[in-house]
Every structure is written in structure tokens, then in C-alpha cells.
Amino acid sequence: MKHAPGLLAGFKTYGKPRVIGMLFLGFSAGLPLLLVGGTFAAWLRDVGVELATIGFLSWVGMAHSIKVLWAPIVDRVPLPLLSRLFGRRRAWMLLAQVCIAVALLGMAFSDPVEQRWLVALWALIAAFGSATQDIAIDAYRVEAAEPHQQGAMAASYVTGYRVAVLMAGAGALHIAFQGSLTLSLGDYFITTLSGWTLAYITMAVLMGVGIVTTLIVAEPTSSQSAITSEVEERIRHYLDNSVHGAGRKRITAWVIGAIVCPFADFFQRYGKAALVILLFVGTFRISDIFMGVMANPFYLDLGFTKGEIANIAAAFGLAMTLTGAAVGGALVVRFGIARMLLFTAFMAPATNLTFAWLAMLGPEQYGLVVAIIADNVTGGMAISVFIAYLSSLTNTAYTATQYALFSSLMTLPGQFAAGFTGVLAEKVDWVNFFLITAATGIPAIILAAVLIRVAHPDKPIRPQTLVEKAPLP
Numbered sequence: 153m154k155h156a157p158g159l160l161a162g163f164k165t166y167g168k169p170r171v172i173g174m175l176f177l178g179f180s181a182g183l184p185l186l187l188v189g190g191t192f193a194a195w196l197r198d199v200g201v202e203l204a205t206i207g208f209l210s211w212v213g214m215a216h217s218i219k220v221l222w223a224p225i226v227d228r229v230p231l232p233l234l235s236r237l238f239g240r241r242r243a244w245m246l247l248a249q250v251c252i253a254v255a256l257l258g259m260a261f262s263d264p265v266e267q268r269w270l271v272a273l274w275a276l277i278a279a280f281g282s283a284t285q286d287i288a289i290d291a292y293r294v295e296a297a298e299p300h301q302q303g304a305m306a307a308s309y310v311t312g313y314r315v316a317v318l319m320a321g322a323g324a325l326h327i328a329f330q331g332s333l334t335l336s337l338g339d340y341f342i343t344t345l346s347g348w349t350l351a352y353i354t355m356a357v358l359m360g361v362g363i364v365t366t367l368i369v370a371e372p373t374s375s376q377s378a379i380t381s382e383v384e385e386r387i388r389h390y391l392d393n394s395v396h397g398a399g400r401k402r403i404t405a406w407v408i409g410a411i412v413c414p415f416a417d418f419f420q421r422y423g424k425a426a427l428v429i430l431l432f433v434g435t436f437r438i439s440d441i442f443m444g445v446m447a448n449p450f451y452l453d454l455g456f457t458k459g460e461i462a463n464i465a466a467a468f469g470l471a472m473t474l475t476g477a478a479v480g481g482a483l484v485v486r487f488g489i490a491r492m493l494l495f496t497a498f499m500a501p502a503t504n505l506t507f508a509w510l511a512m513l514g515p516e517q518y519g520l521v522v523a524i525i526a527d528n529v530t531g532g533m534a535i536s537v538f539i540a541y542l543s544s545l546t547n548t549a550y551t552a553t554q555y556a557l558f559s560s561l562m563t564l565p566g567q568f569a570a571g572f573t574g575v576l577a578e579k580v581d582w583v584n585f586f587l588i589t590a591a592t593g594i595p596a597i598i599l600a601a602v603l604i605r606v607a608h609p610d611k612p613i614r615p616q617t618l619v620e621k622a623p624l625p
Contacts, residue, residue, distance in 0.1 A: 166478070170296045171308045173369045177245075177289050178312025180362020184252050184282035186320040187259075187355055188275045189213050194325060195348050196264055209272055215279040217564060219287055223556035224411050226287045239371030241292040246366045248285035252278050253359035260352035285362070290559065291552035294543040295372035299612070303484025303492075306539035307477040310532065314470055314477075320355060322466075327351040414550035415557070421547070425607040429545065432599040433558055434565045436538060439501040439593035440531055441566030443586065446573050450507070450582055455515035464520050469528045476532025483533070484540050489609040493541055496534035497600040501593025503527045504586050511582035538562070544612040 166172070186192070196206045226244050230236075234243035255278035262271045289309075297305050328347040345353070419426045451461045483492050506523040513519040542562070546554040577585050603609060 166304055166308065166481070168297075168301070168304075170369065171301065171304050173365055174293060174305050174308040175312040176361050176365040177292070177369075178309035179316040180249060180312075180359060180365065181282075181286055181289050181309070182313035182316030183320050183355060183358060183362075184256070184278055184285075185317060187256060187324065187352070188279045188282070191320055191324045191351075192259075192275060195328065195351075198328075198348070199265055201264060201268070205268070209275065212272070212275045212279040215276075215283040216286065217560060219283040220553070220556040220560045222284070223287050223553045224414070226284060227291070227414070227550060227552035238366075241288055241295065242366050242369070242371050244288040245285060245292065246363065248281045248288060249359055249362045249366060251281035252285065253356045253363070255281060256352050256356035256359065260349045260356065286559075287552050287556050290555045292369075292372060294546050294551050294555060295548055296369075299489075299540075299544050301485070302540035302543040303481035303489070303536050305481075306543070307481030307532075307536040309539070310477040310535050311474050314474060316358075318470060319358065324351040324355060327354055411553070414547070414553040417547050417550060418545070418554060418557075421613040422607055425603075428599060428602055428606060430561060432596060432603055433542070433561050435596045435599060436497060437500075437534075437562060438566040438569065438596070439504055439589050440534070441563070442569070442573055442589040442592055443504050443507065443527075446577050446585070449577070450511070450585075451520070453582070454511065456520065460517065460520070464517065465524055468521070469524045472525055472528035473532040473535075476529035476534075477536045478532075479529070480533030480536030481540075484537055489537065489541050489544060490604050492533070492537045493609050494597075494600045494604065496530065496537050497593070497596045499530040500534050501590040501597070503530045504590040504593070508583045508586035508590075511586065541609050544609065 192209070193206050196209065230240055231243045231247060234247060237243070238246060255274045258274035259271055259278065262274060264271045293305050293309060294302070328351040330347055330350075422429060447465065448461065451465060480492065480496070503523075503526040506526045510516075510519045510523045542555060542558045545558060573585075573589075576588065580588070607613070
């Protein structure tokens, strides 16, 4: 009988080279997020751009919500020269990282007051580069490790990601508010760089972390199931005997293979259980997203100072999230995905009750510390476990497309519904608000229990016979 690895063995997984590599790739993925979001908005407002314009420019961040639309291209289209040199995953990662770095430099040297359209263009390029990098890194992570190691891969990724978010937020703001820098080279070259220019130049340089990591890590071995190969061969045979012209045949074959097959494959493998899986994916994080949107207004309304919020909810909270992510990854190795998925599905909404208790307690620091520990540790564990689960659902023949579908579905329902949390908070008191947000997690708990019966998370439905795909020419 094969025994489950111990908890110590679970933590040893973090010493594996590819798990370490995910730490730096996570940093590369997290860095651009605020630079086209919250930090970007702070820069625009600081130089006097009106709020309406800032609101419109925030739309560039929607690239992450619609990345599933071009995920099939990342999955199937080789890049000239780059794919031959680095492989399909690393080639797309490298291209996206270079685009982000160049776009951040472009933003740094553009004037958001006099060249608003140019800053918007560079921000749009950075956002699409960031979303494309996410697609490629997600696919790389799934293909680079065994299913039982996906929790550790996810935890390492989350750690790097959160550190990068802190750097792009607090770090960039700190650099920006240090003031300008004058550079001179004798009497021939004198220029002054603003604080914001220096901040974005620094962030562009830090994208080098991802570029260097991509150059160092090995391309994962890609495999395609025999059944998948048979299905695609039947499609090619059908098109070869059709009356369409050669150009139309090629386009039709690509569309079917890159767009139709990934979705057909998922529903073919899971059947009716696929609907349960998609419902679970869409509801798992709703309680967290609901609570997160109103967290800072709640702290302020309760009477906590900005310093207390920054020190406890932000800095200490980050440490607790990273701790939870690391523990979650190790526990997946020890106990498997199924038990941890059910546990975190229950704990995520349950910890919202600590905020209801804090609302009754008032602005006591120890109460905030307890609430942050409970919520952020559980949240970090949930992220690691859930990413491991989503990774287990994908067919490596369509990794990028299928994972992009799951990750988009993971946040879109919660983000849409969270837009109404302000109205809800105004209608009820804070205690009842957090009781309601806890109740929104009940469907995920029920669906997690159903999943264990109809599509066990530790027994993903994959064809058993695999054929290795040759490297891209």
C-alpha cells in the first residue's frame, strides 16, 4: 500500500528547482497589475488628471478578464524564431515580459497631461502583455510539475506575486514621492527625471527578474493523450476530404483545434459533472471577493487609523497570506486536493464571521489582528489549493485555453456581484453585512461536497495513454 507523504515531505517540495522558479515567475506576473491599476491612477491624480478620465483609463485592466479570447493563440500559434529557440511556453512568456518592460518604459517617459493618448496606449500594451504572460505562466505551471506538486507550485507563485504587488504599490509610491533626479554628463547632457518617471523605470528594470527566470528554466515536456490525437486526426481527415479550398481548410482546422476542441474536450471528459465543476469554480471565491471590496471602508468606519490599517491589514496581512499559501501547498501534498478543497471552501466564508465579531468589538487592535490572521491565513491556503485544483482539470493538449477559461470564471461572477456590496453595506449594519457575505459561501461548500462524489478532485478524468509531442520546429 502506498502511503501519503508526510507534512515534512510536503515542505521539502519547495526546494525543487521548478517550484523555486515559480517564485520569480510569480513576481513577474504580479508586478504589472497595479502599474496599470491603482498605482497608475495615483500617478494620474497626482499630476492633476480629472477623475472621469482616470475612470475611463481603468478599463485597460479589463484585459485580464477577457484573456480567454486570445488564449487559443498562445496555446497553438508558435512564435517565429522564439518558439524554436525556447519552446512554445517560454517563447510566449519572454515576448510578453519584454512587451511589459518596454511599455512601462514608454509610460515612464510620456507626459500623462500633455500626451494622455500615448500614456493610455502604453498602459494598454502593458495590460495585454500582462494578461498574455499570465496565460503562458499558468500553462507552464500546469505542465512543469506533477498534480501532487501543484499546491507547492501555486504557493510559490502566490508568494512571488504578492511581493511584486507590494513592490508595485507601496514601493512605486515611495520612489515617486522621493522627488526628482537630475542627471548630467558634463555640459552636454542635463535632464531631470520626475519621481513617477523614476518609479516606472525601476519597475521596468524589475521585469528583468521574469526575463532572466524565463531564460534559465527548462521548457516543460508537453504530452497529448491518444484520444485527443485521434479526435484531431479525424478532424484533419474530414477537412482533407471536404470541398473547401486549402486556405479555408487551414483556417477551419485551426479554429476547431484551438477553440472548439479545448471546450469539447473538457465536457467530453466530465460529462454532466462539468456543469457542477464550472458552478463551483464560479462560486468558490465569491465570499472573499464580497468581503474584500468593503474591507478598508469597514476599518475606517470602525475607527481604525490609516497607520493601523497599513501595518496590520496590509503588511501583517501579507505575511499571513504568504504563510497560508505555503501551508496550503504542503497540505495538498500531504492530504490531497479533495479534503483541502472542502476544508477551505468551508473556512473561507466562516472566517468572515470574525469581522462580524470585530464590528461588535470596535476598534481594538487585538481584534483586528485576530481577524486578519483568520482571514488571510485561510485565504492564502484557499488560493494554493484552488490553483492546484484548476491545474488538475486541464488537458495538457489545451492547457493555456482551458486554464484561462477557469481563471476568468473564477473571478468574473464575484467581481460583477461585488459591485453591489456598497449598496448592501449602506442598507444593513456591518455585523449583518459580514453575516450575509459568509452566507454567500454556502453554495461553494455544497458544491465541493458534491464534487467529491461526482468528479473526485484527486482523480481527474484524463486519458491514460499519453504520447509525447515533438518540440516545435
